Amino acid sequence: MRGISTRELLQIYLRQNGDLEKINISELAKLFGVSRQRISQLLKEMGEKRQQIRKRKQQYCPACDVPISRNARACRIHSHQRDNRIEGYKYRCRICGIFKELTEFTRSSRASSGYENRCLGCRSAWQREYNRTRRGRENHKKSVKSLMDKHPERRRAYYQVFKALQTGELTKEPCKDCGNIKSQAIHTSYSRPLDVKWLCRRCLKRSSHKTEEYISNPLENKFRTYINQVFQTSNISGKWIASIKRYYKTTTLTKNILQNTQKDYKNILGLGIKYKGVIDDFLIQEFSEKTPIIRKKSSTPEIHMPKVPYTDKSDRKVQTEEFRTGIGHI
Ligand SMILES: [Zn+2]
Numbered sequence: 588m589r590g591i592s593t594r595e596l597l598q599i600y601l602r603q604n605g606d607l608e609k610i611n612i613s614e615l616a617k618l619f620g621v622s623r624q625r626i627s628q629l630l631k632e633m634g635e636k637r638q639q640i641r642k643r644k645q646q647y648c649p650a651c652d653v654p655i656s657r658n659a660r661a662c663r664i665h666s667h668q669r670d671n672r673i674e675g676y677k678y679r680c681r682i683c684g685i686f687k688e689l690t691e692f693t694r695s696s697r698a699s700s701g702y703e704n705r706c707l708g709c710r711s712a713w714q715r716e717y718n719r720t721r722r723g724r725e726n727h728k729k730s731v732k733s734l735m736d737k738h739p740e741r742r743r744a745y746y747q748v749f750k751a752l753q754t755g756e757l758t759k760e761p762c763k764d765c766g767n768i769k770s771q772a773i774h775t776s777y778s779r780p781l782d783v784k785w786l787c788r789r790c791l792k793r794s795s796h797k798t799e800e801y802i803s804n805p806l807e808n809k810f811r812t813y814i815n816q817v818f819q820t821s822n823i824s825g826k827w828i829a830s831i832k833r834y835y836k837t838t839t840l841t842k843n844i845l846q847n848t849q850k851d852y853k854n855i856l857g858l859g860i861k862y863k864g865v866i867d868d869f870l871i872q873e874f875s876e877k878t879p880i881i882r883k884k885s886s887t888p889e890i891h892m893p894k895v896p897y898t899d900k901s902d903r904k905v906q907t908e909e910f911r912t913g914i915g916h917i
């Protein structure tokens with residue numbers, strides 16, 4: 588083949604294959620023993636266009652019309668299959684590497700698959716280890732406290748359950764779904780503290796259970812803080828409010844109910860003469876135009892002001908102003 592230049596070879600090739608739709612540069616480069624760049628350059632010089640890569644049509648995500656790459660089926664958000672694990676299949680734990688049933692993984696709202704990637708055993712081992720550290724203990728305390736401060740109604744509801752278990756009003760039952768003895772009282776609504784079902788942690792995560800959103804009652808909150816202020820303790824308010832709710836079989840305190848307790852308080856278990864004084868003061872402060880009764884005597888001694896000489900109405904403004912400036916110099 589010596590003596591014939593690549594250009595001539597290419598011309599012969601093109602003459603013989605005139606009906607080609609595309610020209611494959613890399614195949615020709617191999618065939619003639621030259622670089623792809625050289626072939627490309629020669630074809631360009633000949634005014635050939637069939638070697639050029641034709642632009643593909645831009646593809647779009649079928650769900651949101653965002654432009655996507657040619658091999659993708661959808662955009663980043665829509666191509667990800669969420670919650671795609673199937674009951675009955677085995678999945679690999681990332682920590683111990685063993686394939687386990689799906690029941691061996693906890694549900695997780697963070698993970699895209701809907702399940703954690705570590706098995707229950709590995710998870711609890713990690714948790715146990717973490718809780719032993721000082722940081723773990725502190726963080727646990729902190730998170731519980733902040734959650735309770737954010738939702739005081741939950742603390743009250745848990746306390747009511749605790750009390751009811753002590754008095755025997757409630758009895759602890761094993762998990763409703765799997766029979767596990769380590770069950771927890773799960774509230775359907777925190778405004779009904781004793782309306783609970785018993786579930787273990789795992790079954791709770793698996794169930795679609797959702798506690799009703801608690802809407803706080805402004806009147807009840809005011810009443811609670813008022814009592815707490817009067818007695819400087821938070822124990823009594825909860826007891827009283829719970830007794831009232833139980834007596835009237837209601838979940839929300841209203842003005843009417845509080846007014847009724849003024850007459851009924853002797854019949855309501857847990858309320859006494861102390862309550863009568865507090866409720867009277869509270870209702871006066873809350874619902875009447877009169878100024879509230881201040882029980883505490885002010886500790887600051889009374890200041891005797893000099894009497895302002897009063898002569899004429901027109902002079903009044905001037906007089907008071909003189910009076911004011913006079914005080915400033917004392
Ligand atoms: Zn999309």
Ligand SMILES: [Zn+2]
Binds near residue numbers: 683
């Ligand atoms: Zn594992």
Ligand SMILES: [Zn+2]
Binds near residue numbers: 763764766786787790
């Ligand atoms: Zn269970």
